[in-house]
Amino acid sequence: MSEKKEARSVSRRTVIASAAFVPLSALTSAAQSVRSVFSPAQRRTLEAFVDRLVPKDELGPGAVECGAVDYIDRAMAEYLAAEKPSFLEGLAAVDAFATKAHGAALAELSPEKRDEVLTAMDNNTATGFPTARNYFNRVRRLTLEGMFSDPYYGGNKNFAGWDLIRYPGPRRAVAPEEQKMGVPIKPYRRSAYGGDHGH
Amino acid sequence: MAINLKPVDVAVVGLGAAGGVAVLPLSRAGLKVAGIEAGTWMDPNKFPADEMFNNVRGLVTTGTKVKGEIPTIRNGPDSPTRRGTAHPMMNAIGGTSIHYHAQSWRFNPWDFKARSEATKRYGASSIPKGTTLEDWPLTYDDLEPYYDLIEHEVGVAGKAGNILGKIDPKGNIFEGPRKREYPMPPLRDTDFTGLMTSAAKKLGWHPYRNPAAINSQPYRGRAACAYHGYCDRGGCHVSAKNSTAVSTIPEAMKTKNFKIFDMAHVTRVVAGDNGKVTGVLYIRSGKEYFQPAKVVLIASYTYENNRLLLLSKSKPYPKGLSNNHGQVGKHYFGHWDAQAGAGVSALFPFDINTWYGAIAQGVVVDDWADDNFDHSGLGFIGGACLHVYHEKHPIGSAAMGTYGRAPAWGSKWKAFVRENAGRSTSAYLQTTTFPYENTYLDLDPDVKDPLGDRVIRITQGPKENEPRAAAYAEAKMEEWFRAAGAIEVQRSGGGVGPGVSTHAFGGTRMGDNPDTNVVDKWGFSHEAPNLGILGGSVMGTNGARNPTQTLQALAWRTADHLVKNWKSIA
Numbered sequence: 001m002s003e004k005k006e007a008r009s010v011s012r013r014t015v016i017a018s019a020a021f022v023p024l025s026a027l028t029s030a031a032q033s034v035r036s037v038f039s040p041a042q043r044r045t046l047e048a049f050v051d052r053l054v055p056k057d058e059l060g061p062g063a064v065e066c067g068a069v070d071y072i073d074r075a076m077a078e079y080l081a082a083e084k085p086s087f088l089e090g091l092a093a094v095d096a097f098a099t100k101a102h103g104a105a106l107a108e109l110s111p112e113k114r115d116e117v118l119t120a121m122d123n124n125t126a127t128g129f130p131t132a133r134n135y136f137n138r139v140r141r142l143t144l145e146g147m148f149s150d151p152y153y154g155g156n157k158n159f160a161g162w163d164l165i166r167y168p169g170p171r172r173a174v175a176p177e178e179q180k181m182g183v184p185i186k187p188y189r190r191s192a193y194g195g196d197h198g199h
Numbered sequence: 200m201a202i203n204l205k206p207v208d209v210a211v212v213g214l215g216a217a218g219g220v221a222v223l224p225l226s227r228a229g230l231k232v233a234g235i236e237a238g239t240w241m242d243p244n245k246f247p248a249d250e251m252f253n254n255v256r257g258l259v260t261t262g263t264k265v266k267g268e269i270p271t272i273r274n275g276p277d278s279p280t281r282r283g284t285a286h287p288m289m290n291a292i293g294g295t296s297i298h299y300h301a302q303s304w305r306f307n308p309w310d311f312k313a314r315s316e317a318t319k320r321y322g323a324s325s326i327p328k329g330t331t332l333e334d335w336p337l338t339y340d341d342l343e344p345y346y347d348l349i350e351h352e353v354g355v356a357g358k359a360g361n362i363l364g365k366i367d368p369k370g371n372i373f374e375g376p377r378k379r380e381y382p383m384p385p386l387r388d389t390d391f392t393g394l395m396t397s398a399a400k401k402l403g404w405h406p407y408r409n410p411a412a413i414n415s416q417p418y419r420g421r422a423a424c425a426y427h428g429y430c431d432r433g434g435c436h437v438s439a440k441n442s443t444a445v446s447t448i449p450e451a452m453k454t455k456n457f458k459i460f461d462m463a464h465v466t467r468v469v470a471g472d473n474g475k476v477t478g479v480l481y482i483r484s485g486k487e488y489f490q491p492a493k494v495v496l497i498a499s500y501t502y503e504n505n506r507l508l509l510l511s512k513s514k515p516y517p518k519g520l521s522n523n524h525g526q527v528g529k530h531y532f533g534h535w536d537a538q539a540g541a542g543v544s545a546l547f548p549f550d551i552n553t554w555y556g557a558i559a560q561g562v563v564v565d566d567w568a569d570d571n572f573d574h575s576g577l578g579f580i581g582g583a584c585l586h587v588y589h590e591k592h593p594i595g596s597a598a599m600g601t602y603g604r605a606p607a608w609g610s611k612w613k614a615f616v617r618e619n620a621g622r623s624t625s626a627y628l629q630t631t632t633f634p635y636e637n638t639y640l641d642l643d644p645d646v647k648d649p650l651g652d653r654v655i656r657i658t659q660g661p662k663e664n665e666p667r668a669a670a671y672a673e674a675k676m677e678e679w680f681r682a683a684g685a686i687e688v689q690r691s692g693g694g695v696g697p698g699v700s701t702h703a704f705g706g707t708r709m710g711d712n713p714d715t716n717v718v719d720k721w722g723f724s725h726e727a728p729n730l731g732i733l734g735g736s737v738m739g740t741n742g743a744r745n746p747t748q749t750l751q752a753l754a755w756r757t758a759d760h761l762v763k764n765w766k767s768i769a
Contacts, residue, residue, distance in 0.1 A: 053608040059617055079256065115609070122607070140608060141598070148593040149251045164613070165620035167554060167593040170248035172436065173425035174555040179589070181390035181552050192248040 037076040037084055038091075041105075043069065045091050048107035050143045052114050061160045068146030071155030075142070090135040093128045100127070152193045159189040201480055201489040207233040207458075208769065209761070210479050210492035212465045212507070215294020217733040218498030219443025220751045221758040223352065226456035228762040233490055234448075235481055237264035237499075238290030239461040241297060241444070246434035250592035253433040259298045260289035264464050267648040270502050270655040270699050275637065280656060282646065283699035288500045292461060293444025295500070295701070296412075298432045300558040301440050302586075302745040303355045303412035305346045305752075307569040308339035308375040310742045313631075316570060317580045325580050327664035330633040331530050335739055336711045336720035339375040345752035345759075347378050350410075352450070353751065354418045354441040356383035357410030371407045373565045383415045386424060386560040391551050391624075395562045395587050398683035404566045409586060411559035412441040412748070421445060428590050430557035460490070466650065467511045468495055468730065474515040476730045482650070493769040494761060498733035498754065501531075501703035502655040505640045505736060508707065508717075510652055521707070521724040526717050528641050530634035530705040531657070533697030534741055535665040543676040544625035545685035546602050553624055556589025567675045568743040569631065579664045581631025583672035584743040585679060587624065596620040602687040626676045629702070630669045631743050635662060640706050659696060666693035702735070702746060709737040709753075722757030729768055731757050 038046065047064050056062035063069075076084045094117070095105040101120070102113045109117065117126070118136065126132035146155035148162065150170070156162060162169055168178070169188035178185050208230040211218045218234065226232045238261035252258050265286045273280040288295045309316055312334040317325045326332065349355070359380045360370025385408035392408065399406035413430075414423045424439040438445045451457040463481040469489070470476050478491035497504050508527045511520040519527055565571055568584040597616050601607060605615035637660025642653040670693040677688045697703075710716030713725035718737055724730040733754040735746050742749070761768055 054613055055610050057610045057613065059610075059613055062613075118608070144597050145251070145255065145594055148597045149255075150249050152249070153251055161597075162593055165593060165597055165616050166550075167596070167620070170427065170429065172248070172427055174427050176387060176389075179387075179389040179391075179426065179552060179555055181394070181550060183552075185552070 035077045036073055037088070038073055042088060042091050043073075044107040045095055045105060046072065046139075048109075048114055049094060049118065049139055050146075052111065052118055053140055053143050054147060055111075060164055061157075063143045063147055065157065066147045066160045067155040067157040068143045071146030071149065071153050072142045074154040075145075087138075090129065090138070093135070094121070097121075097126045097128045097132075150191050150193065152191050159187070162189075163187065201487040204488055204490045206478075206491040206493070207231045208492065209233070209494045209496060210235060210490050212468075212479060212495065212497045213237070213294065213499035213503070214292050214443065214448060214459065215498065215500070216296040216299070216443060216747050217750050217754040218496065219293060219296065219448045220349065220353070221496060221498060221733055221754040222451040222457050223447040224755055224758040224762060226451045226454040229456060230762070230765070232451070232457045233492065234457060234459045235463045235465055235479060235490060236290070236292055236459060236461050237464050238262035238294070239292060241291050241293070241434055243434060243436055243438050246429075246436045248427055248429040248433075248436070250429070250594050253298070253429060254431065254592060255594065257285055257432065259432060259434050260291060262290035262462055265290045267650075268503065268506065268654050270657050271643045271646050272657040272659070272698055275660050276658060280643065287699060287701040291444065292448060292459060293442040296442035296747065297434045297444060299701070299747060300431060300745065301412040302559050303350075303353075303357075303410050303748040304742070304744040305374060305377070306339065306742040306744070306749050307373060307565075307571075309570045310631075310740045311335040311338050311342075313570075313580065313633075313740055320570070321574060321580065325574070327580070327633060327635075327662070329635045329637060330664075331636055331715070332633045333710055333712075333715065333739055336709060342749070342752050342756065343375065343377065345756045346748065348755055349748055349751045351382050353412055353443070353446045354383065354414060354421070355381055355410050355412050355748070356385055356415040357381040358385050358408055360407060368405060369407065371563070371565055372405050373569065373571045381410065383418055385409075386411055386413060386415050386557065387426070389556065389560070389589065391553050391589065392560070392562045394551075394683050395679070399562070399564050399679055402678065402682050404564050404679070406562050406564050409559060409561050409563040411557070413557060413559055414439040414441065424557065426556045426560070428555040428557070428592070430559070431590055463488070464650070465499075465507065466652065468497065468507060468520055470511070470513040470515055470520060470727060472514055474727055476520070476727050494729045494731065496731040496733055496757070501706060501734060501736040502640070502699075504732060504734055505531075505706035506642065506655045509642050516726070521717055521726045521730060523726055524713055524717075526708070526715060528639050528706045530708045530715075530739065531638055531640045532632050532634045532704050532741065533700040534702035535630040535632045535662075535669050535696060542626055542628045542691055543673050543680065544600065544623060544689050545680035546619060546687035547622045547624075547684055548686050549684075550621045551624060552621060553589045554591050554621065558588045558590050558627075560590070561586050561588030564675075564679065565743075567672050577667070577671065579667040579671065581633075581664065581668050582743055583628040583630040583669060585672060585676050586627040586629070588627065591624070593620075596623070599623050600689060602689060604687070626680070628669065628672045628676060629743050629745065630665055630672060632662075632665050632741055634705050634708070634739065635660060637661070657699065662696070665696070669693050702741065704735045704738045704741050704746065707732045707736040708739050710739065721760040722753060723760075723768065731761065733757060
């Protein structure tokens with residue numbers, strides 16, 4: 001497990017953000033070395049999507065800042081690899097529907113228009129999907145996993161997801177005081193796998 | 200050709216909750232026992248406090264057998280068949296007792312004779328149409344000594360409500376009489392269990408702390424529960440959950456009469472021309488072995504017990520082992536409401552802090568279970584035990600419903616879960632479910648495991664008694680939550696039938712009549728005299744509660760019967 005952790009210590013966002021400064025051939029090999037399943041365009045679409053599901057606001061970071069997209073990227077490369085083709089087709093369908101309904105890909109739209117696209121999917125009125133609502137629900141579910149899972153899996157950066165819902169964190173033993181009502185429990189910002197895993 | 204192994208007295212197929220118990224009395228009696236298990240040992244140090252690992256991805260398992268034999272399911276013979284998405288059980292030494300909730304109950308005496316009791320109290324018309332329900336061939340009192348053995352040998356924490364007829368309202372006043380107190384007190388009280396206990400008492404009900412096969416204090420050299428909140432579908436990192444891997448199996452190993460064959464996938468039980476079984480075939484690391492045995496006890500999960508019999512065809516058993524009466528797979532049922540979170544959830548206007556602890560750290564009301572209340576005019580028999588509990592995980596909590604108070608995404612949702620993820624909980628209402636003619640198991644004609652053997656197909660049909668009982672219990676549960684101060688309560692309105700379930704029963708039912716039952720009252724086949732069957736597949740009713748302690752008591756009883764009648768059975 002520690003070997004895997006090493007390989008993941010560089011976040012994909014960093015690689016992609018710095019890509020503009022390296023030759024195209026190096027970019028390709030760098031992207032492959034962290035095995036991102038998303039093209040930059042696909043990543044922008046997914047970020048535009050999850051950012052509306054859980055936006056950054058006065059309550060704190062949103063899904064993008066929590067690393068939900070990094071979690072999904074890693075899951076699609078590994079544990080959910082079998083789902084990758086249909087997931088990518090769904091992202092293409094999101095942009096196709098956004099373009100049809102509002103004239104541009106999701107990431108190019110205003111937050112209000114993006115919400116209209118997501119609402120149409122949630123209501124199952126969006127066209128071009130096998131079932132728009134199923135895809136919406138799947139992205140929402142994976143976003144929740146990315147926000148609220150152990151940071152070991154690449155999301156929940158700086159424990160922002162757990163802080164949001166006031167989950168005090170996994171620990172090996174829990175004292176009677178920590179099962180009381182009305183007594184704030186001190187958050188224990190640790191991964192179950194050791195270390196803070198904060199990025 | 201299969202490699203022939205040294206003969207043993209008893210081959211036990213599967214070392215889970217049932218087989219892991221039976222090996223102890225057998226090996227203590229001096230019989231040479233081979234435990235043949237599809238999984239292997241799990242290291243408690245590698246059980247993580249991780250919802251993704253345990254609950255989302257279901258990685259607490261060893262071996263791959265279970266992944267290849269996920270049953271298919273259809274709603275009636277004319278409906279399309281679909282494959283279950285995952286198998287709810289696991290392969291390991293200790294089996295699913297590694298990651299179960301460890302709720303460890305005795306059934307109510309009524310469960311053993313529901314048909315005759317309901318007929319007596321409400322008339323023959325109260326028996327649901329289409330049910331194949333029979334009274335058990337044994338009573339609660341027959342099983343009591345074995346319940347007692349399990350509570351002490353496995354280790355169960357709880358509070359007695361009826362010791363030899365003396366009622367103690369701190370325990371379950373509706374339970375059958377027991378010989379003695381539990382060996383450990385219940386898991387620790389919390390503010391939440393206190394809140395729910397007071398609310399139930401206010402309603403005039405009889406709440407009690409549910410029993411659990413979890414150490415509330417150090418027990419037989421094992422640690423007490425650490426209450427860390429990753430018990431559900433997780434292994435215990437301090438071995439306080441009394442799976443058979445830490446309790447009866449290590450004790451059996453001390454006798455030197457018990458040998459484990461791990462990572463062994465049993466494919467067939469072999470029968471001779473005289474109708475007696477001769478041993479089992481299994482595959483391990485690509486090689487096939489034959490383990491000869493004087494007696495075979497099959498102790499895999501309900502789906503796999505049925506499957507192994509149906510696959511084991513021979514000259515004396517052309518329709519599958521012990522199936523000459525066509526009863527294997529019949530009288531199959533699951534727990535109504537036991538799956539998919541259908542039931543009742545509630546929102547409180549304050550933090551209830553149920554993050555930590557264990558599902559088995561809860562409070563139960565039995566006033567609306569079994570036949571503990573008058574069913575006249577209600578249109579159903581049976582009921583549900585109402586169970587509220589600790590242990591919540593972050594992803595599951597964030598995925599909560601919003602009770603119509605907020606949308607399911609966006610900034611308003613975010614504000615809602617910030618406030619309420621720690622204020623919501625749900626109740627577990629296990630509802631009495633009966634066997635019916637329209638609900639059964641057979642082999643799927645198309646879907647096979649990686650070895651080419653067909654998997655189990657579940658056929659289920661509509662029921663009336665069960666959704667009525669569940670809806671009634673849900674209304675009671677709402678009353679309880681409201682009395683405790685809940686500001687929102689959501690009900691499913693009748694629950695859902697089980698899919699591929701962790702509470703699967705029947706298919707090799709126990710009963711005196713060989714025309715309607717596969718095994719006799721001791722758990723031995725009516726057809727193959729040296730074949731015994733252990734586990735939920737022998738049960739004819741399921742109570743309103745988790746079945747593990749009952750199937751463990753039955754397993755011990757079957758093993759005990761074998762020891763006492765060795766010469767005539769072997």
